[in-house]
Structures are given as structure tokens and as C-alpha cells.
Amino acid sequence: MSSSSSSSDEEGQWVPLRSRPEFSDVIPVEQDDGPNPVVPITYKEEFRETMDYFRALYKADERSLRALNLTSEAIQFNPGNYTVWHFRRLVLEALNHDLHDELALTEHIAQGNSKNYQLWHHRRWVAEKLGTSATTEELRFTKNILSIDAKHYHAWSHRQWVLQALGGWEDELDYCHQLLEEDIFNNSAWNQRYFVITRFLGGLKAMRESEVCYTLNAIVARPENESSWRYLRGLYKDDNSSWVNNPQISSVCLEILNAKTNCVFALSTLLDLISHGFQPSQEFADAVDALRISDSEQRDSDVAKAACFVLESVDPFRANYWQWYKNKHFQNA
Amino acid sequence: MESEPFEREKHVTFLEMMYRLLPHQYQTQEINRLTLAYFVVSGLDLLRALHRIDKDAVADWVLSLQARPSDSDQVNNGQFYGFYGSRSSQFSPQDDNNGASSSGISNLASTYCALAILKIIGYDLSSIDSESLLKSMRNLQQPDGSFMPIHTGAETDLRFVYCAAAICHMLGNWSGMDKERAKEYIINCQSYDGGFGLTPGAESHGGAIYCGITSLRLMGFLEEDVLSKNVSSSIVNVPLLLVWCLQRQAADGGFQGRPNKPSDTCYAFWIVSVLKILGGHKLIDQKALRGFLITCQSQYGGFSKFPGDLPDLYHSYYGFTAFSLLEEPGLNPLCVELGMTDLAAIGI
Numbered sequence: 001m002s003s004s005s006s007s008s009d010e011e012g013q014w015v016p017l018r019s020r021p022e023f024s025d026v027i028p029v030e031q032d033d034g035p036n037p038v039v040p041i042t043y044k045e046e047f048r049e050t051m052d053y054f055r056a057l058y059k060a061d062e063r064s065l066r067a068l069n070l071t072s073e074a075i076q077f078n079p080g081n082y083t084v085w086h087f088r089r090l091v092l093e094a095l096n097h098d099l100h101d102e103l104a105l106t107e108h109i110a111q112g113n114s115k116n117y118q119l120w121h122h123r124r125w126v127a128e129k130l131g132t133s134a135t136t137e138e139l140r141f142t143k144n145i146l147s148i149d150a151k152h153y154h155a156w157s158h159r160q161w162v163l164q165a166l167g168g169w170e171d172e173l174d175y176c177h178q179l180l181e182e183d184i185f186n187n188s189a190w191n192q193r194y195f196v197i198t199r200f201l202g203g204l205k206a207m208r209e210s211e212v213c214y215t216l217n218a219i220v221a222r223p224e225n226e227s228s229w230r231y232l233r234g235l236y237k238d239d240n241s242s243w244v245n246n247p248q249i250s251s252v253c254l255e256i257l258n259a260k261t262n263c264v265f266a267l268s269t270l271l272d273l274i275s276h277g278f279q280p281s282q283e284f285a286d287a288v289d290a291l292r293i294s295d296s297e298q299r300d301s302d303v304a305k306a307a308c309f310v311l312e313s314v315d316p317f318r319a320n321y322w323q324w325y326k327n328k329h330f331q332n333a
Numbered sequence: 334m335e336s337e338p339f340e341r342e343k344h345v346t347f348l349e350m351m352y353r354l355l356p357h358q359y360q361t362q363e364i365n366r367l368t369l370a371y372f373v374v375s376g377l378d379l380l381r382a383l384h385r386i387d388k389d390a391v392a393d394w395v396l397s398l399q400a401r402p403s404d405s406d407q408v409n410n411g412q413f414y415g416f417y418g419s420r421s422s423q424f425s426p427q428d429d430n431n432g433a434s435s436s437g438i439s440n441l442a443s444t445y446c447a448l449a450i451l452k453i454i455g456y457d458l459s460s461i462d463s464e465s466l467l468k469s470m471r472n473l474q475q476p477d478g479s480f481m482p483i484h485t486g487a488e489t490d491l492r493f494v495y496c497a498a499a500i501c502h503m504l505g506n507w508s509g510m511d512k513e514r515a516k517e518y519i520i521n522c523q524s525y526d527g528g529f530g531l532t533p534g535a536e537s538h539g540g541a542i543y544c545g546i547t548s549l550r551l552m553g554f555l556e557e558d559v560l561s562k563n564v565s566s567s568i569v570n571v572p573l574l575l576v577w578c579l580q581r582q583a584a585d586g587g588f589q590g591r592p593n594k595p596s597d598t599c600y601a602f603w604i605v606s607v608l609k610i611l612g613g614h615k616l617i618d619q620k621a622l623r624g625f626l627i628t629c630q631s632q633y634g635g636f637s638k639f640p641g642d643l644p645d646l647y648h649s650y651y652g653f654t655a656f657s658l659l660e661e662p663g664l665n666p667l668c669v670e671l672g673m674t675d676l677a678a679i680g681i
Contacts, residue, residue: 034393051421055424058424080363081364081421082485117487124488151591151594160532187591188591191530227593234526235525318580321579
């Protein structure tokens with residue numbers, strides 16, 4: 001987003017730097033690739049020339065307005081080049097330039113390609129300088145990106161940094177809920193729930209009851225959703241006895257097993273509970289038995305072993321794992 | 334699908350083409366040219382075709398990208414004296430004034446790639462001036478144990494902890510980093526679901542897990558093959574991580590980087606590498622993975638990210654590593670921790 005009007009002519013065509021009067025005194029510095037360069041790149045003319053002029057201003061350490069404008073152009077062509085971004089920051093500081101323009105620049109570049117670490121680092125640098133006055137804007141910006149790609153890793157990373165450094169976490173759990181309403185399979189949103197409850201809302205123990213309730217509803221709605229099961233388990237991190245002793249959990253597993261569809265995670269969770277001391281009742285034995293694929297298979301009195309057999313069939317990509325698990329946990333498998 | 338051939342010759346030709354000339358679509362990656370060179374060199378080595386490059390020319394070019402302090406510089410002036418990713422971050426300080434901005438900015442990731450390339454082509458790493466490299470690398474380590482890739486300021490995350498650990502390992506010298514602090518950072522990146530995010534609190538991600546686990550392994554904090562040895566780790570929840578990794582094999586046979594995301598060629602490397610370290614890589618469905626990877630194999634040579642896309646160097650390289658992990662005939666075995674063939678890692 002160059003504020004120089006001469007970067008393009010009346011027809012919107014790019015004007016070579018050598019034709020622009022404001023750069024007439026600059027001697028461009030070509031890249032010296034050496035005698036036998038490896039993986040040489042076929043640079044396009046505009047790219048090459050812009051970088052040649054950048055090199056000249058960088059070497060001269062010219063922290064001027066035209067240098068600022070040139071870095072805008074160089075960034076558009078080459079947004080991964082951290083030397084250009086770094087120099088831009090030096091120029092911004094030297095000119096004491098209004099940093100709000102940077103928010104607009106980064107937003108513009110993000111429209112082209114938002115999966116660029118340098119862009120996000122620059123955004124963070126600006127936000128750090130602007131402080132809490134930037135909080136609302138940063139949350140809006142990341143929300144915008146997430147509305148296009150709700151799992152955007154950079155956006156989530158930046159958002160987590162904003163919440164920790166600048167605040168604004170009060171509505172975050174609600175935002176996670178909105179995202180999960182749109183897509184209950186959004187693992188990033190589940191992860192953000194965990195982030196919020198552990199860092200801002202009092203921690204696992206304080207939030208466990210309400211979160212377990214929330215998660216079990218999600219599980220019952222879509223039992224094939226790995227994210228919700230992992231989140232549920234995560235709520236009991238470092239507290240296996242509470243995990244085993246919550247009857248709601250085994251009860252939901254049973255419900256899903258009896259429904260006979262999408263049982264994989266219910267079965268593996270049952271195995272997990274049993275490995276931590278849960279004693280399955282006859283109801284569980286019957287439910288697992290009802291899932292046996294073949295009647296000719298021997299009915300196993302051990303619920304856990306029987307569950308492993310079922311999993312080998314219903315979770316075929318992990319059949320090797322379930323066999324291994326069975327052999328490891330049950331001596332006479 | 335899974336019985337279709339791995340087109341080794343086409344892949345070698347693809348890499349040779351990239352070695353000679355990269356099309357303009359790669360210009361936005363030019364800051365990391367060394368990384369692109371690494372993909373080519375390591376890829377050719379995996380495909381048993383390293384003889385197709387001029388090793389001396391490669392060594393000369395890589396070494397020309399090393400940052401060296403001038404006589405008057407103190408190595409603790411805060412700058413990092415590693416390797417530049419390309420000429421576009423390389424500026425010689427003696428050219429002009431003494432403004433810090435006019436000097437080059439070398440990069441941890443490029444340094445890893447440079448050393449890896451040199452090791453692969455058989456260059457003796459002990460003849461590199463590693464003193465200023467390692468001393469100045471310590472300046473990149475943050476109070477929380479993470480690493481910044483460049484001294485002028487950048488994001489800090491697990492990727493650069495990995496680069497630092499691999500660099501120290503290759504140079505046989507751990508003075509470049511505080512291992513304990515790095516270990517603490519990695520542990521803090523462990524997520525509630527057993528995986529690792531790139532930063533503490535971030536979502537578990539295949540690439541992050543690779544960086545975390547290989548770093549622990551390289552630093553000596555994780556025993557090899559914990560699953561077979563029936564031991565547990567005090568710092569990593571191995572059973573949970575195992576299950577998380579195996580669950581990444583999706584219905585199309587490929588591996589996804591995170592739950593409920595599409596499969597992508599490169600995660601076959603990141604995830605299966607971790608499984609190999611833990612001793613569980615045989616637990617995957619190898620046939621199904623091969624089947625998926627074949628759909629990403631390009632008729633032009635190389636691999637794409639998703640089935641049917643055009644190939645790119647990054648996904649091609651990780652496609653080759655995945656086939657090596659699947660023990661495809663004609664490929665060299667892989668040292669997953671260092672990202673090169675076993676032979677290169679050992680130094681034969």
C-alpha cells in the first residue's frame with residue numbers, strides 16, 4: 001500500500017523504479033550470486049529491480065519517507081523477506097510514523113497471503129507499541145481472518161498473544177462457543193476453550209463441572225468428533241481419579257455404544273476408563289458384545305479385551321494399534 | 334492405487350531441474366534459498382542420486398553464505414553469526430558505515446540447512462569456524478527457553494528450538510544453547526491432548542510435535558523406542574501422544590496435521606517420524622498411506638500438498654521422506670531426527 005503515487009501510471013501499470021524521478025539519484029545494487037549458485041531463481045523484472053533499489057537504500061541506511069514507500073513495494077513482492085520488514089521498522093521509528101497505517105498495511109497484505117510469519121510478527125510489533133488501545137482492533141482483525149479460515153494457525157497464535165498481553169478475554173469463551181455452533185469439529189476452537197479456562201477463568205477444577213456438561217452435549221450430538229472427546233479427557237488432566245469416578249462419562253459412553261453408530265471414541269474411552277480402574281457393569285459387557293462384527297468370534301468375558309476386538313474391525317486404520325494394545329494389556333490375548 | 338510405482342527417475346529429474354533453475358513462482362521464498370537447496374540435496378541423497386550434483390560447487394556456495402564477525406566485532410554484540418538464507422539477507426558490514434542496519438541478518442533455520450547440506454555432501458564440519466556461531470547462537474535463546482531465529486526480532490517458537498538442537502548435535506557442541514531451559518519450553522508446549530503446539534497454549538500440530546520430540550531426543554531427554562522398551566517418559570505423555578499421532582491417519586489414508594483437517598503429504602513425514610522415534614511407526618496402516626501419497630505424486634515428478642495439485646519442492650521433499658519411512662525400495666533410509674539419510678547422519 002504505497003503512498004507514493006508514482007508506483008503505477010494512469011493505466012495502473014507498474015512504473016519501473018529507474019523511470020521514477022524521486023529515485024533518480026539512487027544507484028541500484030544487484031545481487032551478487034557468485035560463480036556457481038545453487039537453486040538460482042528466475043526473478044521477474046519488477047521483483048529484481050525493487051530488490052536492487054532496496055539493497056541500495058538499505059546499505060546507505062537511508063531512513064526516509066521514500067525508503068518507507070519502497071519497503072511497502074518490496075513487501076508486496078516479497079512478504080517473506082525479513083530484512084525488508086526489519087528495515088521498515090527502523091524507518092518507522094526514525095520517522096516517528098503513525099503506526100495505525102501499519103495495521104492497514106498488514107491487513108492489506110493478509111488479503112493476499114495471510115500465512116506469513118513476518119507479517120504476523122510485524123503486526124505484533126505494532127500492537128505492542130500501541131498497547132491496550134490496539135486490543136479491540138487486534139481481536140477484530142483476527143476474528144476477521146478466522147471468519148474466512150476458522151482454523152488459521154497464525155491468527156489463533158496472534159489472538160492468544162493479544163489476550164495475554166493486552167487483555168479482552170472476557171468474551172472469549174463465548175466466541176469459542178459461536179465458532180463451535182458453526183462447526184463443532186473445529187479443533188482450534190476447542191483448544192481455545194482450554195486456553196481460556198486455564199489461563200483466565202480460574203482453571204480446570206473451577207471450570208470442570210460446566211465444561212464437562214458442555215462437552216458431553218457436544219459428544220452426544222456428534223460422537224465421531226475426536227476434538228470433543230480429547231477436550232473432555234483434557235479436563236481431567238493430572239486427575240485420573242476424578243476421571244474414573246464421574247459416572248456421567250461412562251454413562252455417555254454406554255449411551256453411544258447402545259446406539260451402535262460412531263462408537264470408536266466411546267470404545268477407546270471405555271478402555272481408558274477401565275485402565276484407570278473403572279469396573280464395567282453387565283450393561284457395558286452387553287453393549288460391547290452387541291457390537292461384535294462376527295458371531296463366530298468367541299465372546300470374551302473381559303469387556304476390555306472384547307472392546308479391542310471390536311475396535312480392530314471398526315477402526316481398521318488403527319487395527320495394528322488395537323492388536324498391540326490388546327497384547328500389551330492382556331497377557332493371554 | 335497403493336501398488337502404483339514410485340516414479341524415482343521422474344523425481345530425480347524434478348530435483349535436478351530445481352537444482353539448476355527455480356521458476357519465478359519461488360521468488361517469494363528467496364529469503365530461504367538455502368532451505369530450497371536443502372530440499373534438493375537431501376532429496377537427491379534419499380533417492381540415491383547425490384552424484385548428480387557438483388558437491389564442491391555446493392560446498393562453495395553454502396560456505397559463501399556464512400556470516401563472519403569482522404575483527405572489530407565482539408561476538409556478544411547481539412548479532413547472530415550463522416548462515417544467511419540467501420544473498421538477500423547478506424550484507425557485508427565493511428561495505429559502508431557502521432550502522433547496524435547495514436549488516437546482514439543470518440538465520441537459525443538457514444544455519445540448520447547449511448550444516449545439513451554440508452554434512453550430506455560429506456564436508457567436514459569440524460573445519461567450519463563454529464565458535465562464533467555457537468557463542469552468538471546463545472543470544473538467540475529467550476528467557477522462556479525458546480529461540481528467536483534472527484537477532485533483529487522475530488517470532489519465537491518450537492521450530493527454532495529444533496534448529497538450535499540440530500545445529501548443536503551436528504557440530505557436536507552444546508555450548509550453543511541451554512538444554513534445560515529448552516526442555517522446559519518444550520514441556521510447556523505440550524497440549525491437553527498429548528500433542529505439542531508451536532507455542533505454549535497453541536493447538537497441537539504435527540510440525541510442532543516433530544520439533545518438540547526430535548529436540549528432546551537430540552538433547553538426550555527422551556529415550557529411543559520407549560514403546561518397545563516398555564518404559565515411560567517423565568516429561569512426555571507417551572501413550573497419549575501415540576494415540577494422537579495414530580489418529581492423524583485420516584479416512585483417505587493420508588496424515589492430517591491436526592484433528593478434523595484435510596490430509597497433506599508433508600504430515601506423513603512429521604507424524605510418522607515421531608512415531609518412529611517412539612517405536613510405533615509400524616502401527617500405522619502403511620498400505621493406506623502409500624495409496625494416499627501416490628495420489629499426490631505428480632506426473633511431472635515431485636509431490637503436491639493435496640491430490641491433483643501441482644508439485645512444489647517442499648511437499649516433494651517430504652513425499653520422498655515419507656516413502657523412505659515406508660521402506661520403499663530404491664530409497665535410502667532416513668535419520669528422522671536430523672532430516673537426512675542415515676548414512677549422511679553417521680558421516681559415511
